[in-house]
Amino acid sequence: CCSCLELFFVGEMEQKQAIWCLNPKDQFQEELVIRPLHSGDIYASFQFRTLWDTDFLQEGQKKVSHYRLFPKSLGQVLSKFSVQELHISFTQGFWRTMQWGQPFIPSPPGAELWVWFHDTVSDVDGNWKELTNVLSGIFCASLNFIDMTNTVQPSASFKPLGLGNATDHRFLRYATLPREIVCTENLTPWKKLLPCGSKAGLAVLMKSEKLFHSSFHSQAVHIRPICQDEQCTSKAWELRQTLNVVFDHYTSGQGKKEWSLFKMFSRTLTEACPLASSSKVYVDITDNPELFELSPATPLLSQAVVLGDRRTYSVYDLTRAETFGQLRSFNLLLRWKGDNMLRPLLHAERYVAGFGLQTGEIHTVIYNNHPYRAFPVLLMDSVPWYLQLYIHTLTVTSKSRDNKPSYIHYQPAKDRHRPHLLEMLIQLPPHSMTEVTVQFERALLKWTEYTPDPNHGFYVGSSVVSALVPSMVAMSTNFTQDQPLFSSFVPVKEESSYFVRVYTEPLLVNLPTPDFSMPYNVICLTCTVVAVGYGSFYNLLTRTFQVDEPSPPLAKRLANFIRRIRGVPLLA
Amino acid sequence: MSHDFLQMHLKAVISCLLIFLYKVHTTKAGQFFSSGHTNNWAVLVCTSRFWFNYRHVANTLSVYRSVKRLGIPDSHIVLMLADDMACNYRNPKPATVFSHKNMELNVYGDDVEVDYRGYEVTVENFLRVLTGRLPPSTPRSKRLLSDDRSNILIYLTGHGGNGFLKFQDSEEISNMELADAFEQMWQKRRYNELLFIIDTCQGASMYERFYSPNLMALASSQVGEDSLSHQPDLAIGVHLMDKYTFYLLEFLEEVHPASQANMNDLFKVCPQSQCVSTPGHRTDLFQRDPGSVLITDFFGSVRKVEITKDTINLTSPVEPPIQRSGSGDIQIESLTYVDQLPVAEIIHQKPKQKDWHPPDGFILGLWTLILLVFFQTYGIKHLKHIF
Numbered sequence: 001c002c003s004c005l006e007l008f009f010v011g012e013m014e015q016k017q018a019i020w021c022l023n024p025k026d027q028f029q030e031e032l033v034i035r036p037l038h039s040g041d042i043y044a045s046f047q048f049r050t051l052w053d054t055d056f057l058q059e060g061q062k063k064v065s066h067y068r069l070f071p072k073s074l075g076q077v078l079s080k081f082s083v084q085e086l087h088i089s090f091t092q093g094f095w096r097t098m099q100w101g102q103p104f105i106p107s108p109p110g111a112e113l114w115v116w117f118h119d120t121v122s123d124v125d126g127n128w129k130e131l132t133n134v135l136s137g138i139f140c141a142s143l144n145f146i147d148m149t150n151t152v153q154p155s156a157s158f159k160p161l162g163l164g165n166a167t168d169h170r171f172l173r174y175a176t177l178p179r180e181i182v183c184t185e186n187l188t189p190w191k192k193l194l195p196c197g198s199k200a201g202l203a204v205l206m207k208s209e210k211l212f213h214s215s216f217h218s219q220a221v222h223i224r225p226i227c228q229d230e231q232c233t234s235k236a237w238e239l240r241q242t243l244n245v246v247f248d249h250y251t252s253g254q255g256k257k258e259w260s261l262f263k264m265f266s267r268t269l270t271e272a273c274p275l276a277s278s279s280k281v282y283v284d285i286t287d288n289p290e291l292f293e294l295s296p297a298t299p300l301l302s303q304a305v306v307l308g309d310r311r312t313y314s315v316y317d318l319t320r321a322e323t324f325g326q327l328r329s330f331n332l333l334l335r336w337k338g339d340n341m342l343r344p345l346l347h348a349e350r351y352v353a354g355f356g357l358q359t360g361e362i363h364t365v366i367y368n369n370h371p372y373r374a375f376p377v378l379l380m381d382s383v384p385w386y387l388q389l390y391i392h393t394l395t396v397t398s399k400s401r402d403n404k405p406s407y408i409h410y411q412p413a414k415d416r417h418r419p420h421l422l423e424m425l426i427q428l429p430p431h432s433m434t435e436v437t438v439q440f441e442r443a444l445l446k447w448t449e450y451t452p453d454p455n456h457g458f459y460v461g462s463s464v465v466s467a468l469v470p471s472m473v474a475m476s477t478n479f480t481q482d483q484p485l486f487s488s489f490v491p492v493k494e495e496s497s498y499f500v501r502v503y504t505e506p507l508l509v510n511l512p513t514p515d516f517s518m519p520y521n522v523i524c525l526t527c528t529v530v531a532v533g534y535g536s537f538y539n540l541l542t543r544t545f546q547v548d549e550p551s552p553p554l555a556k557r558l559a560n561f562i563r564r565i566r567g568v569p570l571l572a
Numbered sequence: 573m574s575h576d577f578l579q580m581h582l583k584a585v586i587s588c589l590l591i592f593l594y595k596v597h598t599t600k601a602g603q604f605f606s607s608g609h610t611n612n613w614a615v616l617v618c619t620s621r622f623w624f625n626y627r628h629v630a631n632t633l634s635v636y637r638s639v640k641r642l643g644i645p646d647s648h649i650v651l652m653l654a655d656d657m658a659c660n661y662r663n664p665k666p667a668t669v670f671s672h673k674n675m676e677l678n679v680y681g682d683d684v685e686v687d688y689r690g691y692e693v694t695v696e697n698f699l700r701v702l703t704g705r706l707p708p709s710t711p712r713s714k715r716l717l718s719d720d721r722s723n724i725l726i727y728l729t730g731h732g733g734n735g736f737l738k739f740q741d742s743e744e745i746s747n748m749e750l751a752d753a754f755e756q757m758w759q760k761r762r763y764n765e766l767l768f769i770i771d772t773c774q775g776a777s778m779y780e781r782f783y784s785p786n787l788m789a790l791a792s793s794q795v796g797e798d799s800l801s802h803q804p805d806l807a808i809g810v811h812l813m814d815k816y817t818f819y820l821l822e823f824l825e826e827v828h829p830a831s832q833a834n835m836n837d838l839f840k841v842c843p844q845s846q847c848v849s850t851p852g853h854r855t856d857l858f859q860r861d862p863g864s865v866l867i868t869d870f871f872g873s874v875r876k877v878e879i880t881k882d883t884i885n886l887t888s889p890v891e892p893p894i895q896r897s898g899s900g901d902i903q904i905e906s907l908t909y910v911d912q913l914p915v916a917e918i919i920h921q922k923p924k925q926k927d928w929h930p931p932d933g934f935i936l937g938l939w940t941l942i943l944l945v946f947f948q949t950y951g952i953k954h955l956k957h958i959f
Contacts, residue, residue: 092659129709130709133707133709133710133711134709134711136711136714137710137711137712137713137714138711140685140686140687140689140713141689142688142689142690142691142692144692145691145692155921156918156921159910159911159912159913159914160910161909161912162909163907163908163909164910165907167910179690181656181659181689181690182659183656183658183659183667184658184659184667184680184681184682184684185684185685185686185689188682188683188684188685189685207682208667208682209665209666209667209668211667212658212659212666212667213665213666213667227907227909231906232906232907232908233906233907235907376913376915378913378918406919407918407919407921425915425918425919451691452621452691452740452741452742453621453622453741466912466913467913468912468913468915490912491909491912493909493911493912499912499913516742
């Protein structure tokens with residue numbers, strides 16, 4: 001559409017079109033945030049945002065048909081299935097909160113998909129099934145394995161992150177696939193959704209050989225309606241594509257706290273995406289003011305309050321030509337010696353206790369590291385039906401005393417139909433550890449329900465802990481267009497706390513596995529026994545013996561022949 | 573006499589017609605339609621799971637790479653990989669799958685799109701893709717949308733035996749099922765010509781039972797022989813490729829979209845001296861002579877282009893979208909974001925409707941009724957034994 005400016009002088013129709021092009025209703029921003037972690041690892045977070053003032057849910061004449069920056073495949077999905085909000089993420093690895101702090105946008109290992117449908121939808125389950133199939137084709141992932149046996153409908157978690165009045169949880173669906181692998185085949189279609197593809201701008205850095213050789217890799221797509229301006233009188237659709245990656249100090253960094261863009265991504269930046277209205281690189285320099293070395297140096301500094309903490313960033317603006325210097329290539333170099341880290345206030349773990357293949361116990365441990373404030377957390381657990389939970393054994397203890405949750409929602413599982421859903425609102429006392437335990441029994445599956453590699457085990461999806469954590473620094477509730485993308489993902493309602501979501505580890509449990517070679521072995525053994533037993537018996541009853549003279553050797557036969565001719569008696 | 577005259581006239585007309593048709597056949601228009609196909613598809617399947625079967629994934633990816641290089645786009649390739657080797661935790665170089673030792677050639681590349689992966693590669697899904705009987709919500713990239721002018725290449729690799737091919741160590745497909753699937757495809761006119769290549773042990777047994785027309789088949793070994801793997805890489809720790817596909821890849825690397833190599837060259841790939849097993853082929857069901865079939869008829873997507881010098885008038889341009897009404901006209905109330913964790917609201921949330929149970933009094937009344945009827949029938953004297 002940028003080329004339509006040439007039609008400006010020709011005809012009336014073209015003039016209208018050109019004017020429309022001069023006031024585009026969609027814009028694209030990209031940014032990269034680099035944060036050195038205290039263990040020597042480095043955390044890079046890409047965010048690409050497309051904002052479009054349109055209405056996907058219109059039918060007929062006003063139906064959206066001309067796509068510019070917004071990818072057409074996603075736009076058609078939104079209008080066909082009447083989707084209000086869509087969040088999908090693919091993650092490889094587990095985010096270590098204690099070592100790395102909080103991520104900008106959290107995600108559980110494997111694939112996670114949660115969708116809010118519009119309240120005009122009559123058959124939510126049917127739309128959900130078709131949506132998962134269509135997304136599996138778009139992202140080359142096996143999302144078609146999402147069905148009623150692993151979908152839940154949370155009653156209090158996962159409130160919409162975008163605008164909306166209706167919060168009737170009948171229109172929400174949530175599912176995870178902890179076994180889902182992420183590889184280049186998922187990155188390729190994800191990159192193709194960007195306006196500049198992987199040819200210009202920050203997406204040039206995304207080379208799969210470096211991205212997947214990391215401790216943590218997560219790519220996500222978030223679509224939601226947001227406010228267009230401060231007064232919030234109209235809404236626009238926002239598409240955010242995020243990619244979070246943590247490069248390991250030892251395997252990629254060769255043990256030195258010295259990183260550069262080339263070392264991380266094996267590429268340098270040469271230009272910003274021409275379709276982007278802003279393209280920036282932020283480097284977090286809060287932790288290491290003196291012992292930090294950053295080259296090329298930049299005078300631009302920016303302060304942002306993110307995750308309850310005021311951080312300082314060095315900013316590089318890629319839309320300005322002087323960032324690229326003489327060589328027309330931008331390679332950032334970082335070297336630091338500092339070692340400070342803010343201890344995360346909320347942290348959760350989960351593990352399976354017990355022995356044997358019959359029973360077990362799931363323990364979820366939530367830590368509140370705030371020295372004097374208590375705050376509530378909402379814990380959501382979705383356990384597959386083949387781990388039969390005994391809810392009467394559910395205990396919640398904090399500081400070795402019983403802690404009764406103020407809200408419990410439990411939906412029991414139906415075999416082969418739906419999973420368990422347990423949601424609890426727990427008040428965490430300050431500076432404490434809260435433990436939630438529940439016992440379970442493992443079910444025996446039918447032999448066709450086992451995967452081809454059942455001895456690997458079966459996965460249980462991560463628990464989700466959502467909380468409003470009290471913030472040390474006042475968060476800003478004002479919405480400005482210039483806010484960096486990483487601090488404007490979650491809408492802030494009040495200044496004293498920030499919303500955070502923590503995912504626990506997924507569990508891997510062994511179910512009692514039958515011996516699949518057993519039918520073959522049984523048939524062989526039985527047939528052998530029957531053959532030997534019956535055969536011997538049959539021989540005993542029916543076999544008769546006859547004396548059989550062996551044939552005489554050749555010399556004797558010849559001698560007998562001559563004797564017969566002579567008429568002399570034969571030899572024995 | 574007039575009868576003879578008529579017959580002679582008829583013969584002359586018929587002979588003229590035949591000469592005319594022959595001329596047409598050899599003109600440009602005739603040549604345009606002689607090869608018979610207008611589009612190309614490829615179905616590439618790796619059926620083995622687990623890290624030590626790395627070579628089967630590498631086999632399939634090397635054929636995928638050749639087929640893409642020669643022009644078949646991703647939308648026309650259905651790639652099925654039963655396990656993930658590239659991002660497997662045992663892979664010392666993630667996001668790569670190598671075919672040559674010393675990591676010379678990465679066949680995984682940067683632009684791969686796998687349509688069926690992991691547990692989705694089953695016999696049922698494979699047969700559904702071939703016959704087109706998929707559920708209505710299956711996305712386009714997972715369908716084989718071929719028609720009666722499509723040339724299809726089907727490549728299978730994995731562990732096999734005499735008459736069967738093993739899928740993921742838990743099920744198998746027999747040669748009769750495969751032959752029937754191809755017959756279904758023929759009856760529904762889902763292919764023009766089909767090339768079937770299989771690289772497994774005793775691969776020739778898989779094409780013995782074919783009976784549909786226009787099929788050509790190649791296998792890496794005869795019945796009773798094993799197909800062998802090529803070379804291990806000590807850094808990765810597993811065998812990288814099978815011998816037959818390794819030499820097939822080397823042969824295909826020489827082919828480019830304009831090359832005139834034909835099927836007879838393909839039959840000569842990997843003789844017994846290199847492969848140890850004897851590759852076999854079957855062409856009796858194929859109508860054309862293999863010497864006249866180009867490699868690019870199946871492995872590439874060569875389109876015959878007709879260049880025109882006439883100008884074409886396009887229709888009127890895209891209508892500009894309807895302008896949004898000015899914001900000052902109507903008083904719109906401001907929208908707000910939803911509270912992410914409304915604690916007070918959650919605590920006082922009404923519980924969702926549970927399943928209907930009969931009221932408690934009903935069950936008590938029912939038991940009382942049963943007891944009363946029992947004692948009425950059998951007499952009141954039993955009552956004192958109960959209470």
